[in-house]
Amino acid sequence: DAGVTQSPTHLIKTRGQQVTLRCSPKSGHDTVSWYQQALGQGPQFIFQYYEEEERQRGNFPDRFSGHQFPNYSSELNVNALLLGDSALYLCASSLLHDNQPQHFGDGTRLSIL
């Protein structure tokens, strides 16, 4: 049973560019959440998707957007990249109406030059 998978594992971009990160949830899960983790910090919640809609959003600018597909996979898009967007981006999946732990992927390491 595959867990949460994220792609790519590493990515290097320059300021002003746009990036798309991808996440496939654990089999049977319907909810996907995205987090940004800066070096030495805990993850910060970006947003959560359920039934192809953004259900909750953290304190991130509109440059951060997402999408969830009918197969529950999800994308995170970041426009007009800034140096401060360099971080590990984590995807977590869960069942919305089941009080069980979220399952995390290994993340995408994004470096902005």
Place this chain on the structure above:
Amino acid sequence: KQEVTQIPAALSVPEGENLVLNCSFTDSAIYNLQWFRQDPGKGLTSLLLIQSSQREQTSGRLNASLDKSSGRSTLYIAASQPGDSATYLCATFPWGNDMRFGAGTRLTVKP
């Protein structure tokens, strides 16, 4: 706004020691609290989930407790091993809000 603090930020112990990691949070109205392990450059592995109606959870050498009234949780690791070296993160689920993480405790267990 929920604030989660973890003390100490880093801890180094010899193999075999029992140790306690601390997590404090400002809003006691939480749905549950979760402890994670993170190896360098990797994602998060869930260790223990404590629901709001529970006071503790145990898994092997790990025991986590939750005291909502005082806004504290502790993770107890018995008979530590070098393989326990990692960063340990706690996270709270406030009611109706997103998951909030502490900055983590970086643990090193020396052989």
